[in-house]
Amino acid sequence: MKFKKKITSRIKQFREELELPQLELAKLVGVSRQTIYYLERGSYNPSLTISFKISEILKKPIHDIFYQEPVIKDILEGKSLAELREVAEIATINLEKLASLSEIDDEHLTKDFKEDTLIKIALGLGIDFEDLFEKEAEN
Amino acid sequence: MKKKLSKEKNSYEGSISSSYKNKELLKSTILLGIFATAGAFFIWWIMLMIFTDGLEKSSAVPIEVTYLVFIIVYSVFITIIVLIYLYNTAYVKNFSYKISEDHIVIKHGVLTKIVATIPYSRIQNINIVNGVFDRMFKTFTVKIETAGSSAAAASAKSGHVKPEGYIPGLKDPKTIEKKIKEMMTKYSAVPSGLEDKIFKPEELAFDNFISYILSKMREGEKLKTSITELSEKANLSAADLAEKVGVPLQTINYLAEGRYNPSLALAYKIAEVLHCKIEDLFKLV
Numbered sequence: 001m002k003f004k005k006k007i008t009s010r011i012k013q014f015r016e017e018l019e020l021p022q023l024e025l026a027k028l029v030g031v032s033r034q035t036i037y038y039l040e041r042g043s044y045n046p047s048l049t050i051s052f053k054i055s056e057i058l059k060k061p062i063h064d065i066f067y068q069e070p071v072i073k074d075i076l077e078g079k080s081l082a083e084l085r086e087v088a089e090i091a092t093i094n095l096e097k098l099a100s101l102s103e104i105d106d107e108h109l110t111k112d113f114k115e116d117t118l119i120k121i122a123l124g125l126g127i128d129f130e131d132l133f134e135k136e137a138e139n
Numbered sequence: 140m141k142k143k144l145s146k147e148k149n150s151y152e153g154s155i156s157s158s159y160k161n162k163e164l165l166k167s168t169i170l171l172g173i174f175a176t177a178g179a180f181f182i183w184w185i186m187l188m189i190f191t192d193g194l195e196k197s198s199a200v201p202i203e204v205t206y207l208v209f210i211i212v213y214s215v216f217i218t219i220i221v222l223i224y225l226y227n228t229a230y231v232k233n234f235s236y237k238i239s240e241d242h243i244v245i246k247h248g249v250l251t252k253i254v255a256t257i258p259y260s261r262i263q264n265i266n267i268v269n270g271v272f273d274r275m276f277k278t279f280t281v282k283i284e285t286a287g288s289s290a291a292a293a294s295a296k297s298g299h300v301k302p303e304g305y306i307p308g309l310k311d312p313k314t315i316e317k318k319i320k321e322m323m324t325k326y327s328a329v330p331s332g333l334e335d336k337i338f339k340p341e342e343l344a345f346d347n348f349i350s351y352i353l354s355k356m357r358e359g360e361k362l363k364t365s366i367t368e369l370s371e372k373a374n375l376s377a378a379d380l381a382e383k384v385g386v387p388l389q390t391i392n393y394l395a396e397g398r399y400n401p402s403l404a405l406a407y408k409i410a411e412v413l414h415c416k417i418e419d420l421f422k423l424v
Contacts, residue, residue, distance in 0.1 A: 045402045052423040062417050
């Protein structure tokens with residue numbers, strides 16, 4: 001079992017460190033300003049060549065600019081305690097274990113959680129299971 | 140406010156020539172003239188039937204009545220022509236277009252004002268039309284065809300094609316066409332990444348596709364990849380790698396040949412399977 005991951009970008013932060021306006025960066029990369037805007041918002045999966053160019057201009061490795069995070073982390077952090085409690089109840093686990101989902105990596109996910117539990121958690125969150133987790137290809 | 144002004148520096152604005160209203164006037168005069176004359180004769184013929192009870196005594200219609208019919212019909216015709224002329228004068232006055240960095244804005248309308256914004260990514264082709272009346276007044280019509288617009292759908296149904304981007308009465312259409320094409324190549328290239336749909340806003344899918352094509356056309360930047368070496372080192376065949384990453388084998392083959400620019404998400408997945416960094420896997424040449 002694996003976490004479905006989402007790419008989050010730190011372009012805005014690094015850009016501001018270099019005091020580079022959005023439009024300037026867009027021109028250097030050779031894309032529209034809108035593209036940079038969407039990239040900063042993280043709602044966009046860029047092509048590799050563009051990623052390389054941005055990394056070159058901002059002088060940071062790709063995995064620092066675009067870092068991967070499990071989708072579920074964001075969702076859990078956005079929930080209130082009462083909502084989390086409800087989800088934990090549906091999944092019949094305790095709150096600490098549910099909260100640990102935003103900390104652990106793929107290896108621990110497979111070890112600590114059963115597929116049934118994860119399905120229930122997705123159900124409790126009201127999100128498709130496939131949007132949160134990935135089954136590993138069988139060999 | 141100042142910032143906004145400097146942003147607009149790269150835009151190109153314009154209005155349409157007043158020859159347009161003359162052209163429309165001539166067009167409607169000819170069309171309505173034929174119509175009015177036919178109408179007048181028709182009414183006169185009906186009068187004839189009423190007054191003479193058939194065709195026995197055609198001279199029975201008083202000449203004054205005949206004159207009256209023609210005078211009424213033609214004065215209605217002249218009123219309509221004057222209204223059309225006034226309407227088109229206002230139309231020319233209200234029409235303006237702007238070609239800016241990422242879209243074309245066309246403002247038009249006399250009674251109902253319309254502001255149409257066309258993003259470059261939706262433009263399919265630009266047609267310059269020079270009809271019979273256009274040639275008389277040395278004007279051109281630029282039609283900007285867009286994909287999947289309500290206007291396109293409506294015109295396809297009715298057979299009357301008036302696209303979303305319709306700029307009539309232009310004296311120098313080449314400049315506009317050049318300007319639009321220049322802006323398109325300069326600003327509209329956006330990254331590709333067709334395979335990972337989940338993190339993308341739905342409405343961007345089409346824009347993505349277009350910009351993918353555009354970015355392909357735009358430049359010859361190439362990715363050098365050591366995907367083959369690294370998968371050999373990890374004891375994986377191309378087919379194994381494809382299966383683990385969850386893409387078709389062809390994708391891996393294309394990548395290995397350097398013929399395909401992957402999305403960042405795909406690059407991450409491959410790097411994960413091969414336990415390496417993206418920078419080890421690909422290099423921009």
